[in-house]
Structures are given as C-alpha cells and as structure tokens.
Amino acid sequence: MRFRKSEGLNGSEQMLAELCERSFLKLWTYPNLFRKPGKELTDLLVVFGNDVIIFSAKACSYPDSGDADLDWSRWFRLSIADSAKQIAKAERSILSSPEKIFLDAKCLERLPIALPAADDMRVHRVCVALGALDRAEVETGIRGLKIKPMVLNDEERFTVGTIEKASGWVHGFDDVSLPLVLSELSTINDFIHYLNSKVALFVTAHFKYAASETDIVAYYLWHGRTFPAHDHDYFIEPGLWAKIEASKEFLAGREANKISQFWDGLTEYITDYYLKETLELGNEVSMSDYERAARILAGETRFHRRILSKAIVERREIARKNEIGAMLPSQQADVSYVLYVGRGDQGKDHEAYRKDRAQILQLRCAAAKAADPQKRFIVGIAMDASGVKGSSEDFVFIDTGEWTAEQIEKAQKVRTELGYFTERTAVLSRISEDEYPGSRRVVDVRKLADELSSLTVSESIELAGMLKEEWKPSDPEA
Template identity: 25%
Template sequence: MLKPTIKETGVNESERILEKIARETFLSLWSYPSLYRGVGGGKELIDLTIYFNNTLILFSDKGEVKFQSDRDIQIAWGRWYRSAIKESAKQLYAAETFIQRYPNRVFLNKSCDEHFHFDVSSKDLKIYLIAVTRGISKDAKRHFDSIAPGSSGTLSYYYPAPESLILQTPFMVNDLDPTKTFIHVLDDKGVELLLEELATPTDFINYLNFKECAIREHNLVSIGGEEDLLAYYLQESGEKGHDYIPYLIPDGKGKLKIPDSAWKHFSNSVPYALHYAKRKSAKGWNEILQRFSDSIISGSVGEGADLPILMHAKAVESLASENLTSRAMLSRFLFEKYNSVPKNVRSSVVVPSIMRPERVFVFVFFPWGNSYKDYSEYLSERSSCMKLYAHVARYKFPKAEEIVVFGAVSQGGVIDSESIIILDGKQPVTGAERLLAQKIMKEHKILDSVTEKRYSLGNQWKVGRNEECPCESGKKFKKCCGQP
C-alpha cells in the first residue's frame, strides 16, 4: 500500500536551497535531505542524497563559511579551505563508508523508524561525492580581478597540486585525495549552473562521470572554473545527446588545460542556443514527471495505490531517464499530437527514444465523456484501453525491448491526468498473442495504420547571423545568443 513519504528538512537555509535546486532536476522522488544512520541514536548521514538507477550522489553543504577578508589572504584562505572543503570531504567519506558497510541502516528520519526506500546494497552501486561551498564569490572575484580583470568569481582548479600548494594559492582547489573516491568541489554558482544546464538525472550523472574520467584517466590538469569545463562538455553533443565522453585534446606535454574564458565564448554560440532550445522544449515533459513524482511521494496516485513505492518509482524512471535531447524530441511529438487532434477524440502516436532506440513510447490520448459516473470509472476504462495498446505494440514493434504506454486525457477533458504502463518487450510474442493483437487492431482500430515516428536532428548546427535564433526567442541570432 502506497503511503506518504515523510522527509526531514535541511538543517540550515543553505541546505534547504540546495535541496530545492536538486529537486528540480531529480524530482521529489529521488531527492532526500538529511538521511540518518541507524546507529548512535540516529545521527545525520549527509546533507542531501540523490538516488537514481543504482547511482547515489551525496552532497555535503556546510552552509556559508565566513571568509575572513580582514586577515592576510593566505591565512583567511587556509582557514576557509579547512572549514568549508576539508570538513565536507570528511563528512562525505564517512557517509560513503557507512553506506558501503551498513546499507540496511539508512533511514529517512531521525527516529530511524522509516527505512530509505531504495536498495543501496548492490556491489556495483556507483557513488558520486559533491562538496558545496557558499559565500566565497565576492572574495574570489576581488582576488582574481587583482590579477586580471573579468573574473566570474568562481573557484579555479589545479587537480594534481599537493595540498601544501593549494593552501598557498587562494581560491584554487585540487583533487583532494587521489586514492579515494573523487570529490567534486562546487561553489554555489557552480552547483546551480550544473543543475540548471544538465536538467535531467542522466545528463547530470553523465557529466560527473565525464569529469572524473577526464581528471583521473585523461590527464585534465586545470580548469578556469566549473562553468568552463561545462562549456567544453556541452559543445561536444552527439546525435543521442551527451551520452559519451568527449575526446580530450591535450597540449604538447600531454596535458589538458581549459581556460577561464570557455564558458563566455560558448554561451554566445550556436551550440548553446540549440542547447537552450532543447531545455525549453523539454519543459512539458519535465512538468509531467514532476506531477508523477509528487503524487507518488504524497501517496495520492490515482491508480496503483495498492502497489509499493519502488514499483511506482521504477515505472516513472523510464520517463525520467531520458536525457535532454531525447526529452525535447519526445515532448515535441507528445504535444504536437495532443494539439492536432479534435476534442474528445481518441488518438495515439508511437515514438522511439533517441537515447535508447530499443525503448518505444506509445502516447495515448483517451477522451473524457459525460457517460462516466466518476473519475475512477474513467481511469479504469483508460487503463483497459492502454493495455490493448501495449499488447498491439509488442506485436507491431518486435525489436522494442521496452514499451512505455503513456495515457492522458485528450483535448476537451475536464481534468489533467496521466498514467503509464511499462512492458518488457524482450519476450517473443507467441502465436496466440499475435492473433489476439491482430484482432484488437481490427476491432478497436488500435495502431492498425500507425508506424513509428522517425526523426533526424539534421544539419541543425549551421545558423546564419541573420537567421532566427535556435533558442526560439523570435529574434535574429546576431541579436540574441550570437551577441559577442
């Protein structure tokens, strides 16, 4: 039986802000502030935990540690570094060790009577560690501007540097301990930018993986700021989105250095305008996911109330795992179909995922009518119809390994309502199932004349300065994202 999930809130305002930002990317279903260890009377495990598809992201946020700008800068920096960064690292390593040793002792609340929903005992569980720092931008900008004007005020990074050198170099961070799990040290601007630009779990996780591989396997030595590495990453999009590690071009000494001007140049480029357009296009998909997620956490689902939260989470994960490129395309087809069909008419469209072509989405719009005595009767009828679509889709698209049937109210409905069915397409269709599917197609007019919607990203990177900006602002590119 699904019941409301009661979460703890962040201890301080900084943690609450971080949780709100993370929730917009990972949704309420996968974001958990202040989990607790089931030992010692319920001690806080970490400030924020993200779980998604056998991946944990642990955030430590020490709040705004005051930088003592009235002191000598090296003294002030050393004190701040130890309090804001080293203490976060200590907390992160401790949380990681605890989870690995006692995966069944992680709880949602301080009283330790509600276990964390997700299984973190898997041996191949991937863990990412992030230390978030705050309140350093003004001092960092003042320091860097004294060297060369125009700083963004974010931390800079020189990864192979020993701690002794870091303590003598204000506002620079290294690879804290190369013998342990890598810690991503992000200032408040950095974490907000990453969660805004990498606005899906898949994109965010893939970026973290890319960064760790670049530093520890491909000799990335230094970056001007987190935003500059992000620029390098985003400009290397493939046809399926950012689903691979971009090729790293080292200098003559076999090292890679990314200057602090990379983000400034990228943010005024065609690739960024196209990336921004994808973010806008994907908003409808994101809003649907938000409704699914919030209804599961609040225990107020319209269907499947008798099912446990993990079954609901697994179903929604299929939608949430789509990256930004795929979401933008799926959202476009979803809403184009919805808007093109007359009111109170049943319709459907079949669209494969860009990111995972073996996953096929069947969007079904089912009309609301006055003949239904109540909402539950309508849901029951729609659910039955969706099952028919799922059965036919298995037969009609035999190469699909996963079929996601998404049901919604067609135009003219009195309420907004969505539901999903996930079907494993790996099992071959039997002769009896084939005959039944053919009968359904004929009698119910379900997918009888529908083929998959195919799409191509095409040569979308070539945009003239006098052409309309790809970000869909309606302005010419030279007066929008193409401004110097």
C-alpha cells in the same frame, strides 16, 4: 503520505535540496539523512538505479587574518576538506550498512527506496563549498575556484584538485557553478554523464587546469557533451562560459528546452498522487515497483524529454478532432512508450469513456511489444485532447522480460486483428530536431510512421538515432 523527508535544513542544505529536487525530481532526492540517532549521514543523497550521488554542502565565511595563505587554508579545511571527510564516511556507511539510512534524526523512518548492491553501486561524490567567491574575485579577478587535478588539498589558493581524505574523486562546486550546472544539465543522466566525463578528463596527463567549473561545463557542451582527446598539454580557455551563453544557437536551445518541462511535470504529477495514495487505481503497488517504473520516465535526458514533450503536446492538439495513438522513442534501448490521446467524454458517461480508453491503451501496449519485440519495458500513457473539460490520465507499465511465447503470440494477434502499428497501415515520413537550433551540429534524425485506420485514429512509430558531432556557434570567435 508514504514518507516525509527531513525539514530541519539550514540555509545551504535548503538551497541544495531545492536545486536537486528541481533537477533530479522528488522520488530520487533525499536531504539531511541520518545513520544513527542524531548522527547525520550526509546533506543530500540521490539514488537512481545503480548510481548514488553523495552531496555535502558547507557555507563558511572566508577568514580575513591578513595572511592570505592562512585564510585559504582555514577556509579549505572547514569547507572542502570537511565535506570530503563527511562524504568518505557516508560512503563507507552506505556500502557497509545500506539498511541503516534514515530520513529523520530519531532514525524511525528508513530511506524509502532500495540501494543497489555494493558491487553494483556507482558512487559519485559532490562537495558544495560556499563563501569564497567574493575573496577569489578580489585576488584573482575570477568569480570561481580554479580546477587543477594535480593540486593536492590546499597547496594552491582558490584551487580545487585532489583531496587526500577522499575515497575517490570529489567534484567541487561553488555558489556560481552549482546552480549553473544543475540548470544546464538538469536530469540525473545528463548530470552523471558530466561527472563521469570529468573524471575521465582529470586522469589524463594532458589536461592541466580550468579557471573555473563554469568553463569546464562550457567546454563540455561546446564539444557535444564530450572532452576531446589531446596529444599535448592544454588548459581550458578562461571565460568560455560567457562565449557559450552569448551564442544565439545556445540561447535558442535553452528556449526550445522549455517544453521539456512537460515531461518533468508528468513524472512529478503521477508521483505526487502515488505518494499521497490518492490514485484511482494503483495505490497498492509497492514502492520498489513504482520507483522502477517511474525511473524509466526520469531516465530520459533533457533533449529527449524535449522530443517526447513536443510529440505529446502536438498530438493532444490533433486529438481535438480525432483520437490519436503513437509509439514514442526512448533513449533507453529496452523501452517503448505508447501514447493514446482520446477526445474526451464528449459530454457522455466519463467513467465508461475512461474504462474504454484504458482498455485501448492496454491493447496498444501489447501491440507495441509485437511491433518491436526487442523492447522489454512498455510504458503506456493515456490522456485527453488539449482543453477538454474534466480530463484524466492513465499510466501502464509492463515488464515483458519473462513473457512466454504464448503471450507474444497473443500480442501479435492483437496487433494484426486491431491494426495497431502494422506495416500495412504505416506511412513513413522524416522529422528532425536540432538540440541547438541554427548550429552546425547534425542532430537526431527520426523516422515517423503514421498509420491511418477506419476509426480515423492516427498511429505513429518514432525511431530515434542520435549523431554526436562537435557543436559550435556560427561565429566561434564571437
């Protein structure tokens, strides 16, 4: 194993690690880090390109002294205030000494992936405060903490606002809101976009408060992952999450997203082999190079992972009869995916078949560059048809950022001579995918170019363009 993460976790740290690794995947999620021998840095760190999320989790029993204000003040200090202090200290350490971040208490094993330069780093601060919701429900009738940006520290009971000791906005999550948000916004980019959108919301003068974090995320999803601008003071309607979750369109979207786990599984599958150094080819690739390539896969949003997963699963079924190749869309402007699905070795020499399939994938990746020259990164994925005995996978990552004119010319020659992704053989059709099936939101129309060759191989180019509009259930009052 290339490295081992900390296993000395308490209950709240274990819960946090499991939730974050499920959403953000293992290569970018690091619990219980240290800055000096025996000196903890933070409870969990997520590093993804230039984005760094610092998590601090505190599980504190709520006091019961008979003085309601004193009980809140004591709990706030031991959970939220101490978390903010830990996050601020961790942030300073990360910015000043990024090379001194360790996986173990003895500080023998460094963080295996590189942090961005201080000037490029985008820091997000997350406090997880557990233990107050039973008391909050008794006193307020709501099982959650109110979010009110104008409140400072502990001046209002069961309310999180601005925290004085923090170096920036600290996002406060509780026992209910943390698993909910990490379930509904379950990729790094989805989660970070939500955090950034909240910060932009909180600095506006017109937003006053929300009864709970769950209502904020409901409002965000309700309006197409935005917080609409207002020209007057307003608050977010209490109980909005219950309305969202009762919507048949929302539930249909959640069900439709299940297939997107195929993409998560694909990313974790190859990462497991790489970390265990059991790849057939590629174990010599440096951690930084592998992480850069895998980050592209993990950079897709949940909705786009659904699109990619459906495309692959459908083509694996088609490939039972005929091999199939495709250029698949990415939400990342400089990325193209190239898929090639073979029929399997058909009972013949698997090694010869695998070698031939890998070579075809390489050629298709070159042709994809010629077909769409503005794309810098080409990620190739080769696999076998669904249900094939003894199936295998190949992955290719190509950075064409420094390709010469001669290399581009060779790629164009491959495309022309082999007939991969050419205009001559392309037949355009249209498909669509609703993020929330049955909703009134207009979502994502793509062109699909099918290419038929003399080898009965179907090529496809999918170009995605998303239209963001406000989403609401068919009956907003329901």
